[in-house]
Each structure stands twice: as structure tokens, then as C-alpha cells.
Amino acid sequence: MTYLYNDPVKFVEELVEGYAAAHRDKILQVEGGVIRRHKAKPGQVVLVIGGGSGHYPAFGGFVGQGLAHGAAMGNVFASPSAQQICNVALAVEAGGGVLFCYGNYAGDVLNFNQAQERLRAEGVDVRSVVVTDDIASAPMHEQHKRRGIAGTLPVFKAAAVAADSGKILDEVFHIAQQANQQVRTLGVAFSGCTLPGAKQPLFEVADGKMEVGMGIHGESGLQQMTTPTADQLAEILVNRLLSEMPSTIANPDGARIGVILNSLGAVKQEELFVVYRKVNHLLSGRGLIIIEPVVGEFITSFDMAGVSLTLFWMNAALEQSWVAAADAPGFHRGHVALPDGDQMDATESITKRQTAIGSVDSQAAAAVVLAALEAALDEISAQKDELGRLDAVAGDGDHGIGMHRGLTAAVAAAKEMLAASSGAGTLLTSAGDAWSGQAGGTSGALWGVILRSLGQALGDEARPDTATVVAGVTTAVREVQRLGKAQLGDKTLVDVLHPFSEALANGASHGFSIPDAWTAAAEATSKAAQATQNLLPKIGRARPHAEKSIGTPDPGAVSMALIISSVGQVVRERCS
Ligand code: ADP
């Protein structure tokens, strides 16, 4: 369990503040995460990493000389939002472009991709490398589906060394990609973990058992077995990893590898050494040459008891990056010369959001949008537990909490924007950013996309008419599908949003007013949500447990229908 916290909701905010204070010689807190204390060289590429909190030293701990230039730090086990990632990237950007590098999780991919698009639109060159080292999470021929775990570290190092040596973005990108091709990790777990303030563990492993291949958020593994001895565990990990050597390695005899033995939280450093002793014998016995091994905590999962072993198969260039000196709070190697660059100043690095003053018409529309968000929040508050229950059937049970947290933040941001006289467009965009920043989870990122799409359609000038609302909802569906890749019938919120959007457009084409078109289109949404109970999930967290969810509607589809109908009531009252 997590023993020490204040308000669990503020856990991450407070840990980031304390972390930055404890390491103020090396890092600086900015909106959305932390950055290196010293500025990058003008014109160079910078490396921006990120992910959920709860995995320290991943990811904020890997910011410093020889490692990342900045890290976006999300909520507990939740991706940072696109806005957070953009803030961190803009704080460190030095003119040579940005490489995003992060572990492969749906929420992170969604948010980093959005951030990449936004930065490109602002003229910043961005490329992304998604780390896929976890051999338990998909077969080799589906490597792109594999999760990213402790193997992120050597990939970060390869990218950072390339960036700091002055290579251009394309080269840095290729080096990081190559590093990802050469790294393999396998993890095991003996217990689950309990998040700050939670009464129950997030997931559990049966007493005396070990889950081989369990993910860092409790994603199910390859198999369960009786807890082995330290030596037996070393054999299991080494044998499985050696059965997946990269195709570039013809013969392990004489091959040079970097090794990471990682504790997921509760396993003690001394236990790790006992395991490493055997790992060392086994690898050396096969003729492998181990270069600068590291044993300790590199990517954790709160108090989860577990271990992972990473093998990094290096060529000469990758080896140079692996042994290079680094000085980050969570990873130290060798001696790093003090950089001669300027220190960052906290005020210059924090990007301020500008509030656009809306026209009178648009401010009036903004007030309706706020009322609609408040109605949605009331409805979701009332259904929070039920949404959590639906999500627990095949997902992770956080849908009610996540939606509630996201909407609460959206309402607060909307109030602030309305008080600052912003128009409906800016209000929706800010509310969307706040939602995805606080909610965590895939649905939070997608709701951020929905509000942002609506905001872009509504703008801050015109009085919204039916055509604008239709355009906003149509864009929202298109963007959700483009970024989230769900098709109709995949058992997601798209199964409600898509038909709603078509019905709304149909009403508009018949000359209906906004309230009439909305009401007519909303009628079928509850049925559409219920109908998802017959579908098999093809995407998202529920996919691996697809069959369990038959008979239960998709939680995201249900909350979508609830929100559409509560917004409809506000629109009818305020716009008729
Ligand atoms: P998470 O799955 O990250 O825990 P939530 O529990 O908040 O996030 O939301 C789950 C819901 O998100 C699902 O019920 C589904 O409706 C929706 N969802 C997940 N992935 C996608 C996707 N790729 N496209 C559209 N909707 C998705």
C-alpha cells in the first residue's frame, strides 16, 4: 500500500513539487512536468519523454544531462495530456526540433500524437519513437502492439546522446528507432499495487504465485506459476529473452549487451543482487559480454512486487550511448562535466495561455456551454459508480472516476474562461485540455479531442447556428476515429457518437433548430449504448478480455449517451 499522502487527488501535483525542490540543481518544474536545469544548445534536437506517474524514476527521474531534456508527467498511471506535453516541449525546444520518446500505451500514443500535430502546426519539427520492448505483451510479428517498460531507458539514452552531439532530428529519430529494435524486456509480478488513497489493490496476484509477463498496470501476462527461487527466476527470464534475440545477432557468443535488472517497487535491492548473480552466470556462460549492467529501480509500479530483466543488444554506436555519462535524479553514470549553457529561468519556461475575449454573442454561447458541462457533471456524478462497475467487467474499473475527475476539471476551467470573457470556442478548448489533463485514461484524451473540435468549430465570434454545431460534432467524430482508430462496432463510445452525429446532420438538413435537431438525434443514443452489450471489444483496455464483456454495454458508450442527453436538456431550455 501507499502509506504517505495527503489528498490522494493532489498526490502527483505534490510529488512533482517535492521532486523538483529536492533536485533543484538539476531540474526545473514547468507546467506539465519537469525539464533540465540547463538550456539545450541553440539549434539542437531536444528529447521529450513522458508517461503516467507512479513509475518513478520513469519518467520525470530521467531528465538531466545525458538523458531527456524534459518529461511530461501525467496523473497516477495516466498519460500526460497533449497540453502538458506541448508545454514541456515548448519549454525546452531549442530550434532543432523535438523527438518524442515514450512507452507504447494507448493513452500516451493518443496524447503524444495530438501534441505532435499541435507543435507541427506551430512550426516545430517533431518526430516520435514509441518503445515496444515488452516481449510478453504481443508476439514478435506484432511488435508494434508490444508495451514499453524498462527498455525505454536505453532508448532514451541513445536518443539523448545523439541529440546532444548535434545530430539532426532525422538521425536522432533513426538511432532511437534502432535502439528500440535491439531491446527486449520480460517482467514478472508477485503482488499487485495499491494506489494512494485506495482501499483495495488495483490488481492482485494469488499468494505464492508469480505472473509471468504481467504489465506495469496489472495487464495480464503469459502464464501463472508457483513462485520460483531467485536462481530459477533468473533462468526463466534469461531463457525467454534469449529465445527472442534480434535478427541482427547471428550468434550470441561474443555479442555485447547492456543489462537492466529492475525492481517494480517492493522487491529489495539485495534480492535483486541475488537474482543478478545468476543472471550474470547464465549470460556469461552463453558467451555474452555484459557492458555496464544496472541493477535497481528504473520503472516501478508503486508497491508492486516484481522484477523485470532487459537485454539491450548493442552495435558500436549504441554501446557508446549506453556507456555515456548521465546525471539525472533517477539515473546516474560516470562523470558529467557541468554544462556551460545558461540556466533556465522558471518564468521564461512556463508558457502562458492567452485568453481571447469573445464577442457578445459568443460569450452568451459560452454561458450555455458551461451550463451544459455542469449538467453533464451532475449526471456523471450520479452514475459514477455504475460506470465504474461496467468498466470493471472487462476493463480497469476507472471509467466513472476518470469521467468525474475530467468533467470536474472541465467545469472549473470553463468557469474561469467565462469569468475572463472568453468566447465559446476558447472556453471549450480550455475545458477540453483540463478534462484530458485530469481524467487520465483513453476516454479522457478522447473527450479532450471532442471538446477541442467543438471549440474550433464554434470559435469566439459568431453566434453558433445549427450548421456550426453539426460541423463541430462531425469533426469531433472524425478526430476521435482518426486518433483512436476505432471503427463502428468496435464497442467504444464511437458506437454512440457516430450515429448521433449522423442524426444531428440529418436534422439540420431538414432545417431543424439546434434544440430540435439535438433532441431528435439524442433519442436513439441510449438504445445505441445498450446495444453495445452484444459486441466484442476490438480496441482499448477491454480487448484482451473481450469475451467477458458480452452482455455488458461499453462504459464509454453509456457515458456518452448520458452526456448527450443531459446536454440536450440544457440546449432545449436555453436555446429554444
Ligand atoms: P481506460 O480504458 O484508459 O481505462 P476509461 O476507462 O476512462 O479509459 O474509458 C474506457 C472507454 O474509452 C471505453 O469504454 C471506450 O468507450 C473508450 N475507448 C477506449 N479506447 C478507445 C478508442 N481507441 N476509440 C474510442 N473509444 C475508446
Ligand code: MG
Ligand atoms: Mg478504464
